Amino acid sequence: MTAQPPVSNDLDRLATVRKSIVRAIESVGRKTDVVRLVCVTKTIDKNRIQSILEAGHRHFGENRVQEAEAKWPELRKRFPDLRLSLIGPLQTNKVREAVELFDAIETVDRPKLAQALAKEIDRQNKAPELFVQVNIGEEPQKAGVAPGEADAFLRQCREAFGLRIAGLMCIPPLGEPPSPYFALLAKIAARNGLTRLSMGMSSDFERAIQLGATEVRVGSGIFGERS
Numbered sequence: 001m002t003a004q005p006p007v008s009n010d011l012d013r014l015a016t017v018r019k020s021i022v023r024a025i026e027s028v029g030r031k032t033d034v035v036r037l038v039c040v041t042k043t044i045d046k047n048r049i050q051s052i053l054e055a056g057h058r059h060f061g062e063n064r065v066q067e068a069e070a071k072w073p074e075l076r077k078r079f080p081d082l083r084l085s086l087i088g089p090l091q092t093n094k095v096r097e098a099v100e101l102f103d104a105i106e107t108v109d110r111p112k113l114a115q116a117l118a119k120e121i122d123r124q125n126k127a128p129e130l131f132v133q134v135n136i137g138e139e140p141q142k143a144g145v146a147p148g149e150a151d152a153f154l155r156q157c158r159e160a161f162g163l164r165i166a167g168l169m170c171i172p173p174l175g176e177p178p179s180p181y182f183a184l185l186a187k188i189a190a191r192n193g194l195t196r197l198s199m200g201m202s203s204d205f206e207r208a209i210q211l212g213a214t215e216v217r218v219g220s221g222i223f224g225e226r227s
């Protein structure tokens with residue numbers, strides 16, 4: 001068997017992921033335009049990303065501000081309608097760069113960060129979509145507000161800092177069935193009047209969609225295992 005160039009592999013896998021997304025949406029009778037595929041490009045170089053852009057995909061995710069700064073300003077010049085989401089932890093000293101670079105920030109998880117974002121969003125007069133990250137499995141090593149503190153934190157974001165929050169994001173514990181965690185995130189969102197749910201990665205995006213995901217974040221399912 002001859003090896004294919006990696007780019008065509010990426011596009012094949014992207015097409016396969018798209019089909020699986022549609023199947024998952026249809027399996028629960030949702031509308032097919034309600035789920036966004038966030039193509040996760042951490043560690044992936046600009047040439048491979050460009051091929052995905054040329055194939056028409058526009059929504060991407062990076063987990064580090066610094067890496068995004070090195071890759072995306074140039075790509076955005078060529079594809080001004082692309083959408084970039086920050087899906088990794090954000091330090092307050094990187095808030096300025098993050099608000100400049102990203103169309104969505106999915107990792108709002110503490111008052112100090114919420115306050116810094118509010119100030120910077122006002123200063124730059126921008127309106128990135130904001131998601132509150134919930135540490136849905138209450139894992140000590142993971143970022144996010146505890147499920148029991150989510151309601152109070154959301155209220156604080158809105159009332160104390162005047163932030164508009166679009167939805168919630170979570171990363172369930174590795175090696176456990178993710179469904180109960182997805183269901184819990186959906187429940188917290190519903191009782192806070194939030195309609196957007198960023199949940200589901202390469203291994204579990206179909207389940208996440210069946211439980212209400214509106215954004216799925218898929219990396220290795222499109223680019224293969226990261227080295």
Ligand SMILES: *Cc1c(COP(=O)(O)O)cnc(C)c1O
Binds near residue numbers: 042203220221
């Ligand atoms: C890397 C990453 C993903 C994508 O993970 P895959 O398993 O490669 O699909 C999704 N969400 C976050 C927050 C990530 O850091």
